[in-house]
Amino acid sequence: MxxxxxxxxxxxxxxxxxxxxxxxxxxxxxxxxxxxxxxxxxxxxxxxxxxxxxxxxxxxxxxxxxxxxxxxxxxxxxxxxxxxxxxxxxxxxxxxxxxxxxxxxxxxxxxxxxxxxxxxxxxxxxxxxxxxxxxxxxxxxxxxxxxxxxxxxxxxxxxxxxxxxxxxxxxxxxxxxxxxxxxxxxxxxxxTFKDVAQTVSATSDTLYSIEQYMKPENCQQLALLLDKHPEAVIIAGGTDIMVMVNIARRKFELLIDLSEISELKNIQVKNDGVHIGAAVTYSRIMDSGIIKSDLPELVRLCRLIASQQIRNFGTLAGNIANASPIGDSLPLLLVYDARLRLESLGATREIPLREFFLDYRKTALQKGEYIREIIIPIPPREAFIRSLKTAKRKSVDISSVASAIRIQGESVILALGGVAATPVISSVFSSSVPLMDGKAWQAVAQAVAEEFSPLSDVRGSADYRRKMIINHILQYAEEYHG
Ligand SMILES: Cc1cc2nc3c(=O)[nH]c(=O)nc-3n(C[C@H](O)[C@H](O)[C@H](O)COP(=O)(O)OP(=O)(O)OC[C@H]3O[C@@H](n4cnc5c(N)ncnc54)[C@H](O)[C@@H]3O)c2cc1C
Ligand code: FES
Ligand code: FES
Structure with missing residues (x-):
């Protein structure tokens, strides 16, 4: 029976x-x-x-x-x-x-x-x-x-x-x-929608390569689920995950969706900076009065990511956790000196973003852990912060090279994506401030281009990427000197 x-x-x-x-x-x-x-x-x-x-x-x-x-x-x-x-x-x-x-x-x-x-x-x-x-x-x-x-x-x-x-x-x-x-x-x-939040679990339908899909209602439930199912994969917007499902036909035993957890949807200013929850979408960042006023370059950058449709459900935390060397937000977040609050059952820790990327698509996230929020210290108004992206199309295209710079007094930080296995911070600048004339910028740009060994792939050859690094830096110099 x-x-x-x-x-x-x-x-x-x-x-x-x-x-x-x-x-x-x-x-x-x-x-x-x-x-x-x-x-x-x-x-x-x-x-x-x-x-x-x-x-x-x-x-x-x-x-x-x-x-x-x-x-x-x-x-x-x-x-x-x-x-x-x-x-x-x-x-x-x-x-x-x-x-x-x-x-x-x-x-x-x-x-x-x-x-x-x-x-x-x-x-x-x-x-x-x-x-x-x-x-x-x-x-x-x-x-x-x-x-x-x-x-x-x-x-x-x-x-x-x-x-x-x-x-x-x-x-x-x-x-x-x-x-x-x-x-x-x-x-x-x-x-006034009152129906209980629903968890979608396994059915006998084998057409789809996801066996179970769960939607915890709060961070406590999320941590419990991740603890119980350490092999589960988190889904926020799903704009990276669902491409794997649809195109690469990747199988997932269990996806845990955190996008409806209200604790993760906040953008708040606290003593140590702006806190952006893991379920905050690009569109919300772009609409946020806090971000527009305190982190305007982040708004400008979000406008260059994907398309309106993707920005309506893709998240900044997803871009970070995806850990692609060409994730567009990563160089800017590095020059902002962003930190991540990582949480697991009964534990929480903070880690600077610059320590998060360990190797190609390998991060410091441990089993059962998730990114709860991104913390971005508010830079002083006089800091010059800019980011650039080179892609074949203006929209719906991931960059071949992305970069961001922060010039504040004597200090210069330049971060790059698409030139190494992870997003990186150039060490050339640390001893080269203040940068004054065009010749000095040209020399530094050349040195940065030689600092990394970018890959050649469909998005551009190594040589092209080096040229783009130089172009980005000279463009920053021009804007900085007005
Ligand atoms: C058509 C198209 C265009 C795109 N254009 C761009 C572009 O221009 N620039 C760009 O950088 N990217 C682009 N992307 C990639 C993607 O949209 C971004 O990386 C986006 O930020 C991913 O966010 P998400 O919430 O959808 O992540 P998801 O797909 O939900 O997750 C991505 C990864 O992060 C993990 N993850 C998500 N949230 C957390 C969390 N809180 N804690 C721990 N792990 C987590 C997931 O397990 C998964 O491994 C594009 C994608 C598509 C489909
Ligand atoms: S079918 Fe969905 S964007 Fe092309
Ligand atoms: S009318 Fe747009 S694809 Fe044919």
Whole structure:
């Protein structure tokens, strides 16, 4: 006789509840299934398209709406990288909800009238990115429109007609008509969403390479789970993890999602600097008054990372823990002299970021430990802090070389990414301050370029990378001397 397997409390739930295009849903999920697969394969909703399945093209863009900082946000995300388990308590809006052939949404009508669509494969993604933008900023300027669309590719129409449609909407359309009444109706319910937080556990579905997916509600639960399952892998946004799942077909026995832990969502100023929680996304950093005022270069850098869709759920802590030598935030965090608060069951410790990267993708994190927050001392106003990134495209491209510099009085710190197995701090500068004329800068730039042995790979040859190091340093010098 078949017996019902006994489950410990942590495996109690395998359902989530959320709103889909205005209607409450309670669904049973395969662990780790992406929102895109969930829509296409489980719900047979095909309006949301799949092209790259790795966050690069934007064809799969959908919008999530949820309470944040006292208001309701509408954010575009790449559904191919967004685990459906993250939808719990949110409103998922897809192109099917916005309009129909008989009753087009104003954004769809504008695209049609400005010839902003041809084969149409990319169009749902553009519609949803524009929807998120116009729901957030009623009359966006061209720069904001371009930023909102930088994560969407179109192979046939040409971007000008899409831009024309967006500009027309921005200028001449009543913003009140952008967010449908059924969306507004859900907003109050999102604030008072009471369903218990759900943990998605194993099901018999073997299609997906994640066996269990858990969502602890607080740091104590997180530490307990990590202690009990030291082999578990943490997922924050999932913008690195889900690429491994979708493209590299990497198997994960257990993913522990910390993105909904409210203790990890704070940005606070304390005596020792700005504390950024591990679940804080790039978008929140860019919107934060604290960061804009105390760490403005971090805001400028975040704007260069990935696309709007990725920034809406990717985190700074994920970029650090991923420990890629070309993680874009790492050189800047090094010159900020950032520290990490690492936590495990019953223990907490702080470590300078410069001691965190041990070797290629190897970090000082121990089993059962997680990054709880990033602590960035607030630099004095007179410190000159800048960062640069060289990539083939302006957006949605990881750098071949990234760097950051801090010049403060006599001291200069230069950090680089893409030139060694880990992000590094140059030692050339320590004895070369103050740097005064162009010749001195040129000599130092040359010395730094010779200090490291960068690899040649698809992003650039070693020689190219050395030239970029020199270019970055000379660019800093020019700006510094005005
Ligand atoms: C299309 C695309 C474009 C991208 N562009 C850029 C770019 O321009 N620049 C750039 O630097 N990166 C880029 N990335 C990479 C990625 O978006 C970033 O590295 C992002 O910051 C990862 O954050 P996440 O929250 O999504 O991490 P996740 O994918 O959730 O996790 C990444 C790693 O960190 C670990 N981890 C996460 N949080 C913690 C924690 N609190 N404690 C311990 N371990 C943790 C996870 O176990 C995993 O190993 C891009 C990715 C995609 C798909
Ligand atoms: S399918 Fe290309 S970004 Fe998701
Ligand atoms: S209309 Fe064909 S890809 Fe954009």
């Amino acid at each position: 078949l017996q019902t397997p006994k489950r410990s409390p942590e495996y109690r739930y395998n359902e989530i509840s959320f709103f889909l295009n205005g209607k409450k849903q309670i669904v049973r999920l395969s662990p780790g299934i992406s929102t895109l697969d969930f829509l296409n394969k489980k719900l047979q909703m095909y309006g949301t398209k799949c092209s790259c399945n790795e966050g690069d093209c934007g064809a799969c863009t959908v919008v999530i709406s949820y309470p944040r900082d006292g208001g309701i946000v509408y954010e575009a995300i790449n559904s191919c990288l967004y685990p459906a388990a993250k939808l719990h308590g949110k409103h998922l809006i897809t192109v099917e909800g916005l309009g129909s052939p008989e009753d087009l949404h104003p954004i769809q009508r504008a695209l049609l009238e400005h010839h902003g669509t041809q084969c149409g494969y990319c169009t749902p993604g553009f519609v949803m990115s524009l929807f998120a933008l116009l729901a957030s900023i009623p009359h966006p300027d061209t720069e904001s429109i371009m930023a909102a669309l930088e994560g969407n590719l179109c192979r046939c129409t040409g971007y000008q007609s899409i831009l024309n449609a967006a500009q027309e909407l921005s200028k001449n359309f009543d913003p009140a008509g952008i967010v449908p009444a059924w969306c507004r109706k859900i907003e109050s319910q999102l604030f």
